[in-house]
Amino acid sequence: MTRPLLLRGIRPYGVGDPVDLLVRDGVIAELGAQLDGTGAERFDGGGLVALPGLVDLHAHLREPGREDAETIATGSAAAALGGYTAVFAMANTDPVADTAVVVEHVYRRGRDVGLVDVHPVGAVTAGLRGERLAELGAMAASAAAVRMFSDDGLCVHDSLLMRRALEYVRGLGGVIAQHAEDPRLTAGAQAHEGEVAARLGLAGWPAAAEESIVARDCLLARDAAASLHVCHVSTAGTVEVLRWAKERGIRVSAEVTPHHLLLTDERLAGYDPVNKVNPPLRTAADTAALRAALADGIVDCVATDHAPHAGQDKDCEWSAARPGMLGLQTALSVVLATMVRPGLLDWRGVARVMSERPARIGGATGQGRPIAVGEPATLILVDPDASWTVRGAQLASLADNTPFEGMELPGRVLVTMLRGAITAEDGKVLC
Amino acid sequence: MRHLLSTADLPREVATALLDTAEALKQSLLGREVRKLPTLRGRTVVTLFYEQSTRTRASFEIAGKWMSADVVNISAGDSSVTKGESLRDTAFTLAAMGADCVVIRHPASGAAHRLADWVSTHVVNAGDGSHQHPTQALLDAATLRDRLGTLNGRTVTIVGDVLHSRVARSNIDLLITLGAHVHLVAPPTLLPWGVENWGIREARGWPVTVGHDLDAALPGTDAVMMLRVQAERMRGQFFPSAREYSINYGLTEARLALLPEHAVVLHPGPMLRGMEIAHSVADSPRAAITEQVRNGVHVRMAVLYHLLAAQEGQA
Numbered sequence: 206m207t208r209p210l211l212l213r214g215i216r217p218y219g220v221g222d223p224v225d226l227l228v229r230d231g232v233i234a235e236l237g238a239q240l241d242g243t244g245a246e247r248f249d250g251g252g253l254v255a256l257p258g259l260v261d262l263h264a265h266l267r268e269p270g271r272e273d274a275e276t277i278a279t280g281s282a283a284a285a286l287g288g289y290t291a292v293f294a295m296a297n298t299d300p301v302a303d304t305a306v307v308v309e310h311v312y313r314r315g316r317d318v319g320l321v322d323v324h325p326v327g328a329v330t331a332g333l334r335g336e337r338l339a340e341l342g343a344m345a346a347s348a349a350a351v352r353m354f355s356d357d358g359l360c361v362h363d364s365l366l367m368r369r370a371l372e373y374v375r376g377l378g379g380v381i382a383q384h385a386e387d388p389r390l391t392a393g394a395q396a397h398e399g400e401v402a403a404r405l406g407l408a409g410w411p412a413a414a415e416e417s418i419v420a421r422d423c424l425l426a427r428d429a430a431a432s433l434h435v436c437h438v439s440t441a442g443t444v445e446v447l448r449w450a451k452e453r454g455i456r457v458s459a460e461v462t463p464h465h466l467l468l469t470d471e472r473l474a475g476y477d478p479v480n481k482v483n484p485p486l487r488t489a490a491d492t493a494a495l496r497a498a499l500a501d502g503i504v505d506c507v508a509t510d511h512a513p514h515a516g517q518d519k520d521c522e523w524s525a526a527r528p529g530m531l532g533l534q535t536a537l538s539v540v541l542a543t544m545v546r547p548g549l550l551d552w553r554g555v556a557r558v559m560s561e562r563p564a565r566i567g568g569a570t571g572q573g574r575p576i577a578v579g580e581p582a583t584l585i586l587v588d589p590d591a592s593w594t595v596r597g598a599q600l601a602s603l604a605d606n607t608p609f610e611g612m613e614l615p616g617r618v619l620v621t622m623l624r625g626a627i628t629a630e631d632g633k634v635l636c
Numbered sequence: 637m638r639h640l641l642s643t644a645d646l647p648r649e650v651a652t653a654l655l656d657t658a659e660a661l662k663q664s665l666l667g668r669e670v671r672k673l674p675t676l677r678g679r680t681v682v683t684l685f686y687e688q689s690t691r692t693r694a695s696f697e698i699a700g701k702w703m704s705a706d707v708v709n710i711s712a713g714d715s716s717v718t719k720g721e722s723l724r725d726t727a728f729t730l731a732a733m734g735a736d737c738v739v740i741r742h743p744a745s746g747a748a749h750r751l752a753d754w755v756s757t758h759v760v761n762a763g764d765g766s767h768q769h770p771t772q773a774l775l776d777a778a779t780l781r782d783r784l785g786t787l788n789g790r791t792v793t794i795v796g797d798v799l800h801s802r803v804a805r806s807n808i809d810l811l812i813t814l815g816a817h818v819h820l821v822a823p824p825t826l827l828p829w830g831v832e833n834w835g836i837r838e839a840r841g842w843p844v845t846v847g848h849d850l851d852a853a854l855p856g857t858d859a860v861m862m863l864r865v866q867a868e869r870m871r872g873q874f875f876p877s878a879r880e881y882s883i884n885y886g887l888t889e890a891r892l893a894l895l896p897e898h899a900v901v902l903h904p905g906p907m908l909r910g911m912e913i914a915h916s917v918a919d920s921p922r923a924a925i926t927e928q929v930r931n932g933v934h935v936r937m938a939v940l941y942h943l944l945a946a947q948e949g950q951a
Contacts, residue, residue, distance in 0.1 A: 395745070403828030404644070404842075406745035406767030406805060411829075475753075476746030522723055522744035524765070 209234065210625070211242035215250035215586060217576040219552030223252050228582040231625030236578050253586040253619060256556045258290025260563040260572050262382070262460055263357070263436060263508035264533060266292070266323070268314065269307070270299025274604045275513035277311065280533070281320035282601040283511070285629040287534040288585040288618040291564065291572045292321050296328040297358040303328035303339035305347035312349035320628045324569060327351040329361050329370050329381060338370060345377040352568035355382035357436055358483075360418060362388055367422060371431035380432040380458075380566060383422050385443070386484065390414035395524055397485040401470040407523065410485045412440040419443050423450035423457050434566055435459040437510050439484040441494035448503050458566045460508035461495045463539035464530055464608055468492075472608070478519050478526030479608050482512070485528075492543075499558055500549040506562040509536045513604035531607040534600050537587065538614035545589075546615060552589075571624075582625040591617040601634065637942050639752045639759040642768045643810035651813055655778050657938035658931065665702070665934075676705035679944050682735040683762070684726070686712040686742045691905060691929060692762050692771075696739050699936035705944070708735075723747060724754050731755040736944055740764070758943040766800045771939060772904055773806035775932040777814060779924050780859055782931070783900045788815035793853050795885055796863030796912055797826045797874075803904045804863055808842050818844045821853050822885065825874040850885055854894035861902040862887050862912050878911060887913045892922060900924050 214223035217236075225240035226233060266280035277294070284292045294311055296302035302311060308325040315323020327344035331337055333356045344351040354374055361367045361383060370381050391414045396402035398409025419435055423446065426433035438444065438459045450457045464482060469489050472480045480486060498504040512529025519526050540559065544550040550558070556573075564573025574580040594613050597605030621629040628635060637650060665671050681700040685693055693709065700707040710730075721729075723742070730738055737758040740748050745765030752759040763769040777787060784790055792811050798804040798820050811818050820827060832846045847853055854860065865881060875881045887901065892914075895901075901913075901923040909915045918925060 398829050400828075400830060403831065404805070406765050406802060408766075409829055476749045477753075517722065520724060522742065522747045522750050524744040525723075 207625070209242070209245035211240060211245040211247050212250050212255070212586070213247060215253050215255045217255045218556055219254040219589065223250065226255065226576070228622070228625045231582055233576065233578055233580050233582050236576070248620070250586060254552055254589050255576055256288075256552065256585050256587060257560040257573055257576060258583040258585055258621065258623060259288045259537065259559045260291040260567065260569055261289050261509050261511070261533065261536070262293045262353070262434070262506065262563045262567050264292045264294055264511040265297065265513065265529065266294045267513055268298065269310070271515070274515045275602055277314040277323060278318045279601055279603050280511070280513070281315065281318045281323065282634045283531070283533040285320040285621045285634055286601055286618065286632065288537050288587065288621055289533060290321055290583045290621065290623045290628070291324060291569050292533070293324045293326050293353055293567055295357045296326050296355060297333055301328050301332050302326065303331050303333070305340065305343040308344050308349040308351050309347050320634060321623065322569065322572065324353070324567060325349045325351060326357070326382065327354045329354045329356045330366065333359050335359065335361060335363055335366065338366070338373065341373060341379075342377060345379060352377070352379040353382050353434070354379060355384065355436065357382065357384045360384050360386040360388060362418070364421060364425070368425045368429060371425055371429040371433065375429060375431040379568070380434045382434040382436050383418065384436050385415045385418035385422065387414040387418050395481075396473055397470045397487045399470060399488060401473055405473060405476070407473070412442050412487070415440055415484055416442040416446055420446045423455050426457055427453070427455045431456065433457045437462050437465065437484055437508070438495065438504055439465050439487050439491065441491050444494050444498040444503055447498070451503060458505040458562070459503070460506050460563070461499055461504045462508060462510045463532055463536045466492060466495055466499070466543040467539050468608060476523045478521065478523050479530070479606050479610070481523060481526050481528050482510070482530050483528035496543055496549055499544065500554070505566065506558045507536060507540055508563065509533050513602045514606050515604060519606045529606070531597070531600060531602050531604060533602070535595055535607060535609050535614065537618060538593070538616045539609070541589070541616040542614055582622055584622050585618055586620040588617045588619055589615070591615075593617055640770050640939050640943065641748050641752060641759065641761045643770045643773045643806045643813070644768070646770070646810065646813060648813050651774070651777070651810060654774055654935070654938045654942060655781060657941060658774070658778050658934040661937050661941070662931075662934040671702050673703050675941060675945050676700065676703040679705045679736045680708065680734060681705045681737045681739065681940060682708045682710060682730050683739045684710050684730065684741070685762070687763070689741055691932070692741065695929070695932040696762060696936050699933050699940060702933070703937055703940060705940065723750065727751050727755045731757050737940065760939060760943070763802055766802050766805070768806045769802040770806045770810070771932065771936050772803050773810040774939070775928055775935040776807055776861065776902055776904070777810055778931040778935050779902065779928045780900060782927065783924055784858055784898070787811060789817070790858040791817045791819060791856055792859045792861060793819045793821055793857040794861045794863065795821045795850060795887070797865055797869055798822050798831075798863065799826045799828055800866065800869065801863050807861065808844060812842065818842070819853055819857070820844055820846045821848065821850050823848060823875055826869070850891060851894060854891055855896065857895060857899055859900040859902060860887065860895065864904065864906065865908060865912050882911050886911060887917050889914055889916055892917050892920065895922070902928060905929070
């Protein structure tokens with residue numbers, strides 16, 4: 206085995222006096238003040254905040270099919286640099302991840318790259334066509350052990366099919382992650398239905414198209430006693446529906462993206478498609494409601510919806526552009542800017558919404574664990590006082606479609622460690 | 637003025653200067669046998685049309701030619717666009733060939749803005765999706781100035797498919813800038829979401845009034861602008877039938893009689909006679925539809941002049 210590693214003077218969850226943490230054989234072997242650590246390699250933490258490694262329930266790694274936009278290798282690098290130790294890779298690849306063969310391929314590629322745990326998400330319906338169920342059991346039983354299923358990018362809009370999916374996946378101990386969008390209400394939609402889109406002449410994406418599907422799915426989950434996860438919640442109204450469902454004990458969880466916490470449709474004025482995303486950027490009232498919901502747990506976690514796109518798919522007219530934004534390397538900083546700096550969330554809260562809850566929802570055992578003796582040394586060290594300026598071209602993703610271009614954001618990930626192995630350090634990917 | 641992309645960002649003095657120039661050009665050409673000014677000799681204007689158009693495109697071409705510009709017309713049907721070339725590459729190509737000004741019509745809202753981001757040539761928006769059609773608004777304003785003297789304090793009623801209309805958007809913005817009051821009349825399905833509230837609170841929206849009753853609106857109107865009803869809207873469940881639309885929102889002879897004596901009828905064309913406007917109304921002296929077309933040439937001459945010939949510091 207590799208040499209033990211002594212992290213000196215770190216602050217788990219950003220609380221208390223600095224302590225030392227000894228990593229041996231991939232596990233946290235000792236934790237306390239002034240550890241001896243003779244023979245161990247030393248890393249001077251200098252008061253850095255230690256958090257469990259981040260877990261992203263929602264990323265598009267584009268492989269197989271669009272390796273010009275992202276690969277599992279480049280996406281894993283972006284994830285490690287962003288502080289992630291596990292990433293759920295969405296199923297809308299080409300071919301679609303709707304069979305055991307494809308999910309095992311993605312899983313093995315992730316393992317070969319070795320920077321983060323790559324958990325393939327299985328498609329709910331064959332070919333994402335929304336017509337019949339994919340072989341969910343085969344994907345669950347495969348080496349990839351799929352537990353989360355989603356047609357993300359498209360909504361499982363047929364009510365009966367969604368009911369069956371929820372029921373069936375309950376038997377697999379899994380969860381359906383729904384992209385909530387009534388396709389009849391969003392035909393041709395280009396932007397949040399509101400004043401900005403109306404003035405810009407962009408067809409509206411009404412909030413009700415999301416909220417009505419979330420409400421329906423919560424009722425279906427209630428009756429099926431099944432687990433539902435709502436992808437990228439974007440409206441204040443959805444928060445109210447979720448609150449209603451959670452108060453009644455319905456097993457629903459939800460994620461919000463960093464861009465929906467920070468950005469609004471006011472950015473659309475120049476028609477730069479870097480701001481085009483699905484669901485669309487909404488209003489300041491929505492971002493405020495989403496921040497509050499994330500703070501009080503109605504929205505469980507942050508997920509990036511990391512969506513790399515090749516240059517030609519963004520450097521074009523608005524309606525021709527593909528929706529989506531990079532997210533893996535900027536997520537933590539955006540959460541610091543929108544949640545921690547304003548006092549809505551402390552570091553324990555960050556650990557909860559970016560690591561512990563998503564690991565639980567996705568069934569990623571060994572991730573999102575406490576920073577405690579005997580637990581896997583899967584953690585990150587963050588400099589809370591640093592700041593950096595986002596440059597898309599400098600991000601590890603092949604694509605550079607970040608909406609945060611040029612923004613100065615707080616916090617830097619200095620070390621990412623996966624089961625004792627450092628995967629990224631000081632802005633560079635290792636191994 | 638570097639580009640003409642939208643009337644929303646057109647200051648009142650620039651809009652007025654454009655209208656004054658159009659009027660001066662009209663006067664200077666009046667009664668001339670040879671309608672050719674040397675102003676834009678040696679300048680190249682490209683019209684780049686991704687949608688079918690007769691009047692707008694011909695109008696820009698005539699405007700350019702009357703000022704001695706070289707005018708090149710490209711339409712999507714017969715260009716490399718059909719071979720899959722992107723708008724961006726087409727723009728670079730035209731810029732590299734030395735186009736001084738690109739006049740673009742495109743089905744995507746914001747296409748003209750994008751073009752202006754990519755190339756350094758002057759860009760004129762000749763209609764982008766359901767966003768803007770600024771020269772249409774300018775020619776409408778020129779026509780209303782001719783008929784009403786001024787737009788300040790006048791009430792203009794816009795009737796029909798405001799939701800999908802670039803003509804409506806550019807007119808609303810320009811008319812408000814020029815001091816007019818804008819009243820929208822349409823079924824709620826054809827109005828932008830929430831437009832009723834925009835005038836009554838701090839919003840980025842338009843300070844307009846909204847109604848659904850055309851008969852009630854007409855007596856207090858100085859000009860009524862009828863919007864074209866597009867065939868696909870009839871299929872899209874925006875209203876039950878063409879017949880019902882025509883009954884409720886068509887400008888009939890009976891409705892014409894409700895207008896004040898001085899009021900003007902506008903239509904951007906092409907008209908669906910018998911649908912949004914009665915045959916006899918379109919041909920009545922109250923209608924300024926051919927004046928709109930005539931003013932269109934002068935307004936577009938003025939726009940090209942201000943973009944290509946006016947000195948820095950001028951509007």
